[in-house]
Amino acid sequence: MSSDKPGISHLGAKRAQRTRASVTRIMRGAEFPLRAAATPRGQTPLPVNAGANYDTDWARRFPARVARRVARDTIVRTLVRYYAQPTIKGVDRLSELDGPAVFAANHQSHVDTAVIATSVPEPWCNRLVVGAAADYFFGNRATSAISALFVGAIPIERTALNRRTIDKAVTLLRGGWSLVIYPEGGRSRDGWGQQFRPGAAFLAKQAGVPVVPVHIRGTFDILRKGRAWPRRARSVINFGRPLSFDEGENNRRFTRRLQAAVEGLADETATGNWFAARRRLHSADSPGLEGPTASAWRRRWALTEPTRPDGTSATTAASKRRWPYV
Template identity: 35%
Template sequence: MRFAQGGRRLEKLAGSNKSARGPSAPTKWRTLSAGRDPWSERGVEDQAWLREPRPAMLREIAQQTLLFPATRVVAMPTIVGAEDLVHAPQPAILAPNHESDIDTPLVLLALPHAWRSRTVVGAASDRFYRKRGFALAAGFWINTFPFDRGGGQRRGLAAAAAHLRDGRNVMLFPQGTRGAGPEGYRAGVAELALTAGVPIIPIHIEGSALVMPKGRGLNRRGKTTVTFSRPLQPRPGETPDQLTARLQTAIER
């Protein structure tokens, strides 16, 4: 049907047709709280703004004044091989063995500033990125990004690859979790290195299990050693398992 088109001025003046004001719907109804909404994403996203220059500066200051001195007091670290890192190319994957939560600050304080300022740490999203506060704290103190451990680490490794592409060093733990033992090396880090074409720097941390064991907080003071090895370049045609074996030997040596 075609409708008449005249009388626009009248129509505009008079406004639209309003239906009768019936009983308005209640503005507020009782909200049922039935637990957390299962459809909402349970987790906090990556707080990328903490990598901006100013927050990074703040972080450096905080680390140097608070975190690292505390770590030194508690862990009494001896650092071996950090000077050779000057010769190693960036970006790279830093791959330490993982026994305790104090591993990350240990490695960070062992790194030279040039490396540390460009390093992001992969932190398990189901552990660190559940609550907003924890995420912010981890992101601030040790410059983490959420690493999704679920589903064969696909998403986590992809995130890490993105950081590598941006030119940042990524610190990932090949064992995947604390206390997995010398047989617990997974192939994820090797896959990442092969796909992104970056070297892996094996790091051996000794003695941290006593200082801050899994499941408890600070246990006691103890001597720790952080040993940096020569970078492992992925050979062409190498499978991830082979690279992982090499990495394992390099770390556990």
């Protein structure tokens, strides 16, 4: 009996090995179509339909456009009115705008896109795409499809130069679509802004379209970075006059001029004094988007001055001056 035990053990091991091999073959066969098929040796793999490579053309076809417009005018607009209670200013400044444009705004919250989409007037709102971070909104097929269909998003690479995303944005602008983009490259950490990057200027120059400066105030309190659920707060969205490139102006210089225009809009919203804000803008004395160089609580305090329902300052210049006019 003892001499048979090694043979039985060896037979059992062979059966177990065959079983594992069969399971492996079944699992490999089940990968497709749940996963992309393996690329044959010697062939270049096809680009993954996600991230910067995600194809959003389907989201601009007629059925998708109708679905997005219905969602915007019903669900999104209702939620924006409830949570953001927006006051829209400066729409009259768009009267001279003819054709598509780049709407360049400061970025405080994920709510910003919904507020802009429901505030941009016709005809631009009906042919509007949003430059969204490819690594965040297009990380997988589910989030990519939702972002493209309901937000009208197109992937924009934040960390590297991607010719595919640039060409897509320029092609859309030349084809009559307007683009919402956040030149800061990311959301605010504490309610204050960041230095603008030259991406908006580059796209506008390549497509030959103007740039509309936009300032948003109040959305940081609705859904700040790190918060999972929104809360109600008042917001103000202020549109500026469209800017075009001057003769010989490069992207970096235009970006500085664009940021100054947004700072002027922020000053106008905070003080409620259009004339004084314009004077400070022309003398290059507008408060910066970055806020005061101070501790976190002091920077936060500088943003908490109460405002009226229309977004103007609730305190007068004689009783209390807003930072940095102290």
